[in-house]
Amino acid sequence: MNGVHDMGGMHGMGPVQQEKNEPVFHANWEGRVFALDLAIDSKDKWTGDAERHQIEVIPPAEYLRMRYYEKWLTALVELTVKSGLVTRAEIESGKAMERSSKPGHVLTAAEVPATIASGAPASRNVPAAPHFRVGQRVRARNMHPVGHTRLPRYVRAKLGTIDRDHGVFVFPDTNARDLGEKPQHVYSVRFAARELWGEQAAPHDSVYVGLWDDYLEPA
Amino acid sequence: MTGDVSHANAQGHDHEHQAVPSDLTLRVKALESLLVEKGLVDRPALDALIDTYEHKIGPRNGARVVARAWVDPAYKQRLLTDANAAIAELGYGGQQGEHMQVVENSPKVHNLVVCTLCSCYPWPVLGLPPVWYKSAPYRSRSVIDPRGVLREFGLELPEDTEVRVWDSTAELRYLVLPERPAGSEGLSEEALAALVTRDAMVGVAKVMSPPKGVSA
Numbered sequence: 001m002n003g004v005h006d007m008g009g010m011h012g013m014g015p016v017q018q019e020k021n022e023p024v025f026h027a028n029w030e031g032r033v034f035a036l037d038l039a040i041d042s043k044d045k046w047t048g049d050a051e052r053h054q055i056e057v058i059p060p061a062e063y064l065r066m067r068y069y070e071k072w073l074t075a076l077v078e079l080t081v082k083s084g085l086v087t088r089a090e091i092e093s094g095k096a097m098e099r100s101s102k103p104g105h106v107l108t109a110a111e112v113p114a115t116i117a118s119g120a121p122a123s124r125n126v127p128a129a130p131h132f133r134v135g136q137r138v139r140a141r142n143m144h145p146v147g148h149t150r151l152p153r154y155v156r157a158k159l160g161t162i163d164r165d166h167g168v169f170v171f172p173d174t175n176a177r178d179l180g181e182k183p184q185h186v187y188s189v190r191f192a193a194r195e196l197w198g199e200q201a202a203p204h205d206s207v208y209v210g211l212w213d214d215y216l217e218p219a
Numbered sequence: 220m221t222g223d224v225s226h227a228n229a230q231g232h233d234h235e236h237q238a239v240p241s242d243l244t245l246r247v248k249a250l251e252s253l254l255v256e257k258g259l260v261d262r263p264a265l266d267a268l269i270d271t272y273e274h275k276i277g278p279r280n281g282a283r284v285v286a287r288a289w290v291d292p293a294y295k296q297r298l299l300t301d302a303n304a305a306i307a308e309l310g311y312g313g314q315q316g317e318h319m320q321v322v323e324n325s326p327k328v329h330n331l332v333v334c335t336l337c338s339c340y341p342w343p344v345l346g347l348p349p350v351w352y353k354s355a356p357y358r359s360r361s362v363i364d365p366r367g368v369l370r371e372f373g374l375e376l377p378e379d380t381e382v383r384v385w386d387s388t389a390e391l392r393y394l395v396l397p398e399r400p401a402g403s404e405g406l407s408e409e410a411l412a413a414l415v416t417r418d419a420m421v422g423v424a425k426v427m428s429p430p431k432g433v434s435a
Contacts, residue, residue: 008335010359022349024273029247035265068353094249096256109263119313122390150388186389205382210389
C-alpha cells in the first residue's frame with residue numbers, strides 16, 4: 001500500500017537524532033511488548049508479512065506519532081483478536097473470560113535460545129526458474145498494490161541492474177494475505193542514484209534494493 | 220545531493236524524549252496479564268527473551284566478525300561470498316539474520332544500510348536497532364540524501380567515493396565490513412574487535428585508528 005511507512009525519499013522529517021549510550025529498551029513496557037510479540041509469533045498463527053502489514057495500516061498521523069514499540073503493540077492486539085486467541089471484550093476488560101481452548105505451543109524459557117538460533121528463514125528449497133540473470137537491465141514495475149508489498153514507491157518504473165540472485169524466497173504480497181507463499185527469486189537490484197533522484201544525486205552513488213521476480217520486468 | 224533539508228518539522232522527534240506515558244505501561248501490563256491468564260504465553264520465556272537482547276546479542280558479535288575478517292583473508296572471502304556460513308563459524312545466526320549479506324567498504328566505496336519500509340536490521344550480529352535507525356528522518360533521507368545523513372553523523376565523504384545504500388526491503392540483512400584503520404597493524408584480533416563500533420557496521424561511521432600507545 002502507498003502508506004506513510006514507505007518513506008524512502010520523503011522530505012520534511014528533520015535531522016537524524018542520535019542518543020548517546022542508548023539502552024536496548026527505553027522503558028520496561030517496550031521490552032515486554034518485544035517479548036510478547038516474539039513469544040506469540042512462535043505459535044505461527046499469522047505470518048511475519050501479515051504482522052508488517054498490520055503495522056502499515058495504522059493511520060498515517062498515528063503511525064508518525066507513535067513510539068516504535070507502540071506500533072508493535074497496536075499490531076499485536078489486532079492480530080491476537082483477528083486470530084481468535086483473545087476476544088475484543090477480553091482486551092477491553094483485561095480479564096480472561098476463559099482459558100484459551102487452543103493455546104497452541106507455549107514458548108518456554110528453556111526453548112528461547114534454540115528458537116532465536118533457528119529463526120524463521122524465508123528462503124524455500126523449491127525449484128523456481130529465475131526470470132532474470134545477473135547483469136541484466138530490468139525495470140521495477142509501475143504497480144500500486146493496496147495490500148502489503150516490498151516494492152518501495154521510489155523505485156517503481158525505474159531502471160536498474162541485477163547485481164546478485166539470492167535464490168528463492170516466500171513472496172510477501174501473497175503471504176501477508178494467506179494467499180500462499182508463491183516462492184520466487186529475490187535479487188539485489190542496483191539503481192543509479194541519478195536514475196532515482198535526477199541530477200541532484202552524486203554521479204556514482206547507487207541504491208541496492210531487494211526485489212522479487214514479480215516486481216520486475218525486462219528493460 | 221539535496222542541500223536544503225527542511226528542519227521545520229522537528230516536532231515528530233520530540234516525543235521520543237518525553238516521559239513514557241503511564242497509559243502505555245498500563246496497557247502492556249494488562250495485555251501481558253491477559254495472555255498469561257489465557258495460557259498463551261509464559262512469563263519466564265518473556266524474561267529470557269528480554270535478557271537475551273539486553274545482555275547477550277549485540278554489536279560485539281558483529282565486531283568479532285569484522286575483526287576476524289581483518290586478520291584472516293580466507294575468512295573474509297567466505298564472509299563476502301556466503302555470509303551466513305561465515306558468521307555461523309563464530310557461533311552467530313538465527314532470528315532476523317537468517318539471510319545475511321556482508322558489504323565491504325574500501326577507499327573508493329562506502330556502504331550504508333537502511334530499511335525504508337520498517338526497521339529491518341541484522342539482530343544476530345548487531346542486536347536490536349537504535350531509535351535513530353527506525354526513525355522517519357533516517358528512513359526517509361538515507362536513500363535520497365545519504366551524504367547529508369552521513370554528514371550529520373560527522374562523516375564527510377570525498378566526492379569521488381562511491382556511496383552504495385542498501386535498502387533492506389527483502390529478507391536480506393546487511394552488515395558493513397568497514398575498512399581496517401591505519402595504525403592498527405600490530406593489534407590482536409581481540410583488540411581490533413574493540414575498535415569496531417555498531418555505527419561503523421551500519422555504515423554511518425568509519426572505524427577510528429587506535430589511540431597512540433595501544434598495542435596487542
